[in-house]
Structure formats: structure tokens, C-alpha cells
Amino acid sequence: MPTGVALRDPREQLFDAAERVLLRDGPSALTSRAVTTEAGCAKGVLHRHFADFDAFLAELVRDRIARLDGQAAALRAAVGTGTVADRLAGVLTELFGSVAVAIVGLVISRDELRARLRASTPTGIPLLTEATAMIADYLAAERAQGRIAADADLDALAPTLVGTAHLHFADRTAPPPEPAAVRRLVAALLGGAA
Structure with missing residues (x-):
């Protein structure tokens, strides 16, 4: 070189x-x-x-987590517009249509990396935890607008949306699910909450 x-x-x-x-x-x-x-x-x-390769990987993951801030801001700005299901389907497709699926696989496969990330993400899987919080915040804002049922369990709904979407996007060698399939999935999970 x-x-x-x-x-x-x-x-x-x-x-x-x-x-x-x-x-x-x-x-x-x-x-x-x-x-x-x-x-x-x-x-x-x-x-x-970087001090070593795991320090590099930790900073890579933190950098990609920080990129969620822009997505979260756009989601907050969209509260009260469009349909909740369409908005969430778009956010989940954008999230998992990127490198996020590979990042999750990386975090799961490297113990030292997970240990280093515990300082910023003490529980859950880094990136998925922050994405779940972003979606929970959006759902809470939509609930305040009356577009999500007052009794909806957002603490259960947000991780269910993220986890289920992750399962549909997880095979990095297969084509991603069609947008309409993601929309149907989100609508089914929202059920009577929206």
C-alpha cells in the first residue's frame, strides 16, 4: 500500500x-x-x-447510531401527517435498507465490541435500542395527537415493530421485502392502536 x-x-x-x-x-x-x-x-x-480495531468498530457503530438523529428529527416533524402505518413503514425500510442489518450482526458477533458499547447503550442491542426509542417517541407524539389509541402499550409496540422488521430484513443475501409488504406488516402490528 x-x-x-x-x-x-x-x-x-x-x-x-x-x-x-x-x-x-x-x-x-x-x-x-x-x-x-x-x-x-x-x-x-x-x-x-483508533487505539485498536474494536475501538474503531465501536466508533463506527456510534457514528451510525448518531445518524438516527436526523431520521428522528424528520419523524418528529412528520407527526400528524400521512398515516402512522405509512410513516413507520418508511422509517423501518430506511433503517433496515441501510447498513443497520449488518451492524447488528457485527455487534452480536463480537463480545469485545458489545462490551465497549455498553457505556452508551447499557441494555439491548446497540442501534436497535436507539431505533426502538425513536419509534416509541414518534408513537407517543402521535398518541398526543389522538392518532394512536390512548391505551396503546408503546413500550411493547415499539420493540415489536423494530424486531419484526429486523427479522424481515435480516437476510443480507436476499432482496429486501417490498414496501407494500412492510406496510402490511406495520399495519398488522399496529392493529387497533392506530
């Missing part, structure tokens, strides 16, 4: 390379060598910016 080549944003370039490896080859193929090869840089670049 060439050395001395300036990288525009080494952390983001490495994160993007890790995502490509995850999506193409899965969590078991994600190594520091695979990431730096994919990024087109020397292996030392990764270790110059």
Missing part, C-alpha cells in the same frame, strides 16, 4: 470502507486489513486514528 497519501477525512473514509466490506462480505470478513485495503490506505492509518 502506498504511504504518504493524504486522506480527505480518514475516519469517514475508513467507516465507509467498513460498511462496504460488511455489506458485501458480512461481519466475519471485517478485519482491519479488509477495511484498510477497501479504503485504499495503509493499515497504520486505522491505528493512527
Whole structure:
């Protein structure tokens, strides 16, 4: 590998390379060598910016969790518009149509990574826990608008929506479910709550 080549944003370039490896080859193929090869840089670049590979992976996951903030803001801004089922189907499709499924597989497969992420996500599976909170907040806002039943159990409904959607998107080698199928799934889970 060439050395001395300036990288525009080494952390983001490495994160993007890790995502490509995850999506193409899965969590078991994600190594520091695979990431730096994919990024087109020397292996030392990764270790110059991160203490070790698990520190890199933890920051990758935290960065992808932080990206939920934009999605959460858009969801809050959409309260009271469209249908709740359509809105949730879109959010879940966007969430799991990205690298999230591969990130969840990565977190599940690496004990040291999970341990490092416990500081920011003390319970649950990082990324899915934050997505569940985002959806629960949206459902609560819709309930305040009268579009979700007052007696709906949001603490059960939000993780059910996220978990069920994850199961439908989990096979990274199969095509994702059709939008209409995701919409039917969400509508069935909402049942009488919407």
C-alpha cells in the first residue's frame, strides 16, 4: 500500500470502507486489513486514528447510531401527517435498507465490541435500542395527537415493530421485502392502536 497519501477525512473514509466490506462480505470478513485495503490506505492509518480495531468498530457503530438523529428529527416533524402505518413503514425500510442489518450482526458477533458499547447503550442491542426509542417517541407524539389509541402499550409496540422488521430484513443475501409488504406488516402490528 502506498504511504504518504493524504486522506480527505480518514475516519469517514475508513467507516465507509467498513460498511462496504460488511455489506458485501458480512461481519466475519471485517478485519482491519479488509477495511484498510477497501479504503485504499495503509493499515497504520486505522491505528493512527483508533487505539485498536474494536475501538474503531465501536466508533463506527456510534457514528451510525448518531445518524438516527436526523431520521428522528424528520419523524418528529412528520407527526400528524400521512398515516402512522405509512410513516413507520418508511422509517423501518430506511433503517433496515441501510447498513443497520449488518451492524447488528457485527455487534452480536463480537463480545469485545458489545462490551465497549455498553457505556452508551447499557441494555439491548446497540442501534436497535436507539431505533426502538425513536419509534416509541414518534408513537407517543402521535398518541398526543389522538392518532394512536390512548391505551396503546408503546413500550411493547415499539420493540415489536423494530424486531419484526429486523427479522424481515435480516437476510443480507436476499432482496429486501417490498414496501407494500412492510406496510402490511406495520399495519398488522399496529392493529387497533392506530
